[in-house]
Every structure is written in C-alpha cells, then in structure tokens.
Amino acid sequence: MNTFKISYFVVVLIMVMAIAIPLSEPLRVEVNHRNRYGQLIAATRGKKGGNRTSAMTCDKSPKVCRLKGSPGRDCCRKRCVNLRTNKLNCGRCGKSCQYSEICCNGYCVNPMFDKRHCGGCFKKCNKGRSCAYGMCSYA
Numbered sequence: 001m002n003t004f005k006i007s008y009f010v011v012v013l014i015m016v017m018a019i020a021i022p023l024s025e026p027l028r029v030e031v032n033h034r035n036r037y038g039q040l041i042a043a044t045r046g047k048k049g050g051n052r053t054s055a056m057t058c059d060k061s062p063k064v065c066r067l068k069g070s071p072g073r074d075c076c077r078k079r080c081v082n083l084r085t086n087k088l089n090c091g092r093c094g095k096s097c098q099y100s101e102i103c104c105n106g107y108c109v110n111p112m113f114d115k116r117h118c119g120g121c122f123k124k125c126n127k128g129r130s131c132a133y134g135m136c137s138y139a
Helices: 002-024 062-066
Strands: 029-034 040-045 074-076 079-081 102-104 107-109
Touching: 062 074
Parallel strands: none
Antiparallel strands: 029 040, 074 079, 102 107
16 A cells, blocks of 8 residues: 555656646747848847857847747836736736736726727727627627
8 A cells, every 4th residue: 555655656746747847948939130230130038058049038138029029029027028918017017907807908907897898909889888798788
C-alpha cells in the first residue's frame, strides 16, 4: 500500500511538472522592421536563447510596441498592450475591468445591460429599446 502511495505521488508530480514547465516559458516573437533610413531592425521579445540577440522588453525600448505584429502600442509592466481593448489595462496601465465587464475604447462596460454596448463593443440598441442579457429588447 505504501509503494502505491509513493508511485501515485511521483506520477502526479511528473504531470504537474509537465504542465508547469511549458507555461513558465514566455512566447518568443520576432519582428522585422525598417527604420526611416531603410535599415532593417530586428526586434526580439520573449525568451533569450541561442545565437539570437537578447530579448527586448518595452520598458527598455518602448518603440518595440509600435512594430507590426505587436499586441498593442502601449507598454504596461514590460508588456505591449492595447489600452483600448485590454481588460487588465483598460484606459490606463493597471486599471482592471470587473469580471462581467469588457474594455471598449478604454472604458469598462457591462455588455449584458449597457444600451451603447449591448452584447459587445459599440453594438447600440435602437432608441427606446433596452439591453437585457446582451440582447436589445429581450422578452
């Protein structure tokens, strides 16, 4: 019985490690961009490694957020984000929307009951109609 407990514990530990290791490594993103003089600039963000250049973070080089393929133009906590749509940085760095809210144009709104954002950003209900459960004029 004791051997069974030990082997069960080892199997569970291996499974946890197999899940945790890939999640702990950041995604590597490489973006090529030409500056105003036509010179090619390679910006690498994410994991350092191999013969590649070291990883660039936006706190050291904010222009990396403005490159094509970046998730957003603003830098918050060493990550490029879009302050107009990011639920964890809505309108400004660190401003989080509540669980039931989404970020629309930098404002936290509740798409279940907001007439101007019914069911999603900028889905406006017609005049005189209300928004209930994300649908205009429900029931």
